[in-house]
Amino acid sequence: MKNIARREFFKKSGLVVLGLGMAPTLIAQARKNGRLRTAHIGLGGMGMADLDAISSHALVDVVALCDVDSSALAKAKALHPNAKIYVDYRTMLNELKNDIDAVIVSTPDHTHAPASLMAMKLDKQVYCQKPLTHHVSEARAMKKMAEKKNLITQMGIQVHSFYDYKLATLLIQSGIIGKVHTVRAWSPKNWGYDGPAPTGSDPVPSNLDWNLWQGTAAERPYKEGYYHPGNWRKIMDYGCGTLGDMGVHIFDTPYNALELDVPMTIVNECRQPTGFGFPENNTVTYEFPGTKYTADTLKWVWYDGEGAPASHTDLALPNGDALPDQGAMFMGEKGRLLLPHFQQLPRLIVDGQYQKMDIESFNLGAPVKDYDSESKKHYHQFVDACLGKDECSAPFSYSARLTETILLGVIAGRFPNQTLHWDSKKAKFAEKGANQFLDGKYRKF
Template identity: 55%
Template sequence: MTHRLIRRDFLRTGAALLALGMAGRRAVAVDANSKLRTAHIGVGGMGGADLGSIASHGSVEVAALCDVDSGNLDVAAGSFPNAKKFKDFREMITAMGDTIDAVVVSTPDHTHAPAAMTAMLAGKPVYCQKPLTHEVFEARKLRLFAEEKKLVTQMGIQVHSSSVYRRAVQMIQSGVIGKVSQVHAWSNKNWGYDGPAFEGDHKVPGKLDWNLWLGTTKERPFVPGVYHPGNWRKLIDFGTGTLGDMGVHIFDTPYAALELTTPKWAKTTCRAPTGVGHPEENIVEYEFPATKHTTESLSWKWYDGGFAPPKSEALQLPAGLNLPGQGALFVGEGGYMLLPHVGEAVLFPQEKFKDYVPPQVEDQNHYHQWVDACMGKGTTSAPFSYGGPLTESLLLGVVANRYPDTKLMWDAEKLEVTNLAEANQLIKREYRDGFKVEGLS
């Protein structure tokens, strides 16, 4: 049965609706002495970091904490003893109702969309960690719903607001290397697993609600050190591999700078699918339609694991140049820009650009930006209207690694692979009974 939260007006009684300028996002109504009351879904690991960063804003009051692991919950509650504790985010959002103003989602990838949509169905602004979703369909639905309801949203790509990445965007858009024909992006991290299926039925730790951790995915036995806490990013049912984890950061600046939309196709070079884990090594190729910052089309190539970084000579950079373990290269008609993750851009040929003075750009606090926007002060730089399409593009590459060496032709309007019908079963998954969510199931 579809889980449907009763929609509540998330504005405080008698308060007026505020607008967020051109972005048109609905903000929480506040006065000078008010606090933004936040609820946090997932408070261990990255969730703990998100919690601390959001709470560091002087106008935030942490009102509720939720985690399926009571150990994580107890640690977080030690810092926020007045916050109410929950293990099921659906119960939290229903029970807290109008006593929370906004929701932060910091769970494993497979729970991003169910948690974020449940919060938005209740009228809450959402900060959701990257990648925005586990499936392409989910990313489209979150974006459309957030836009329809004019909710303040932010995808958790914190480096998006860093000065080095914002400066790189300005440099590319100023035309310093001319129109861009190619992007090469890479990460030498390995969030893949080439091994066999996991066996055994082990005892679930008493502090963990295994059923809730699985959430929308199919049931399976617990295996220590594999799922929680462990290597869920490597597994196809829960994570999105290196491409989804690091690719979203490293794709972000080229995607924003070139104002890209959706790819025409994606193709992955990797080992044959196992049905268990993402490949440990991938090369993913895309073609994007032209924009005002690109040539007639844009070729994009991603390398991860043992394929990264690519050889500098293959990228037409100076022979022997020591490339960073993670980064991106823009190939323009008038030069090249190498952008380490996270570091200052370098222009090539260096002699040509020796007198170039980069623009001055200040760091911004990605978390505080969202809090301010929720309170009617400014806008977010990575709302779901941006994070959704970026995630869709990334995840098409994740789908392609299940069909090695096959070019998946993509119809973005229909959310459909046009030349391989069976691939469409990976665009949208079926949620498990008891965990269905309106708008996603």
């Protein structure tokens, strides 16, 4: 299929005639009515969880459901029988632009930006799953669009609103371990694939529209077990690997607590690229400019894949304790703070021993360890913000920068063991060969 630029994609979607400035009027109408009308794009595993959480808010009306998989669509329709159903999100958004207030995007990563930007062009408030985008250029475009149109936005990083992550942010910003010079974060999950690209093709399941599933990505034959459902995170054309999946969650609190911007340098220790799947093991080292909570510069090391993290004295725990399966360790002037992922309280370590902390002074109440109630807070915050009753804690102004940081590490995986130098103002690498991966051609579909 023909490749087209992002700008041309939106022209072809019939959006060039739309004017600006509608958002305040539409959201004012939603606030006047006291209810939020939502449309949901993507109804797979995470999409159903998003639908459940958003619709659990008493002031939400689910107006439309969209998925390229008829089986997923049927399950969602059974829960919301009054909602209109669609296979193509472009058709849904164009037909219902006057009947919806907010759009929830829960698709594979490569469709996040195309669907979200189209909704934003139509002045819809957007909740988009993490990572915000598949390409750095898309993250910047979504941030710019949200600011230009004054839209309510939220990235789907539910743990951002969890008790233990809020507490860790307050502890770090209180100076409990002094200025932080290093963060080490890890996940042993493996959303990589070191094997060869598949050959041949398999029949497309009758319930799947394979053309629409691929969307703007390059066209390829369907192969059972490689893409849909579930395995797309491993593949460069569709996902962002383990870093883009778990990294967004685990980076979020340190990134937020230390008030970081995007990094200056990135190096990924991994296997040579295959052009198809992400490496199964990555060690990504970032260097960030300093902030008021850090040393002059901050070193950040990410480990993923089987066996992660690599052994290091920074990660040794008192009493020979084992590290949590996933998490982050802050190293500061006065000690270390361990933040497990997730729903475990952070732990202060000074001189090789655990130390008690006064957490009551932060007025967060008693620790909460109920996932169902905690996770809905992030979704309900978005709904309430749309209705003028709250503010989002992970808007695109924040989550686009976090996503950019993650994606720079993903790109570094194409240049193993080579330090890449990032110029944030110019949005370019000093290493020219890396710049081709900041954007992607959109297929006309």
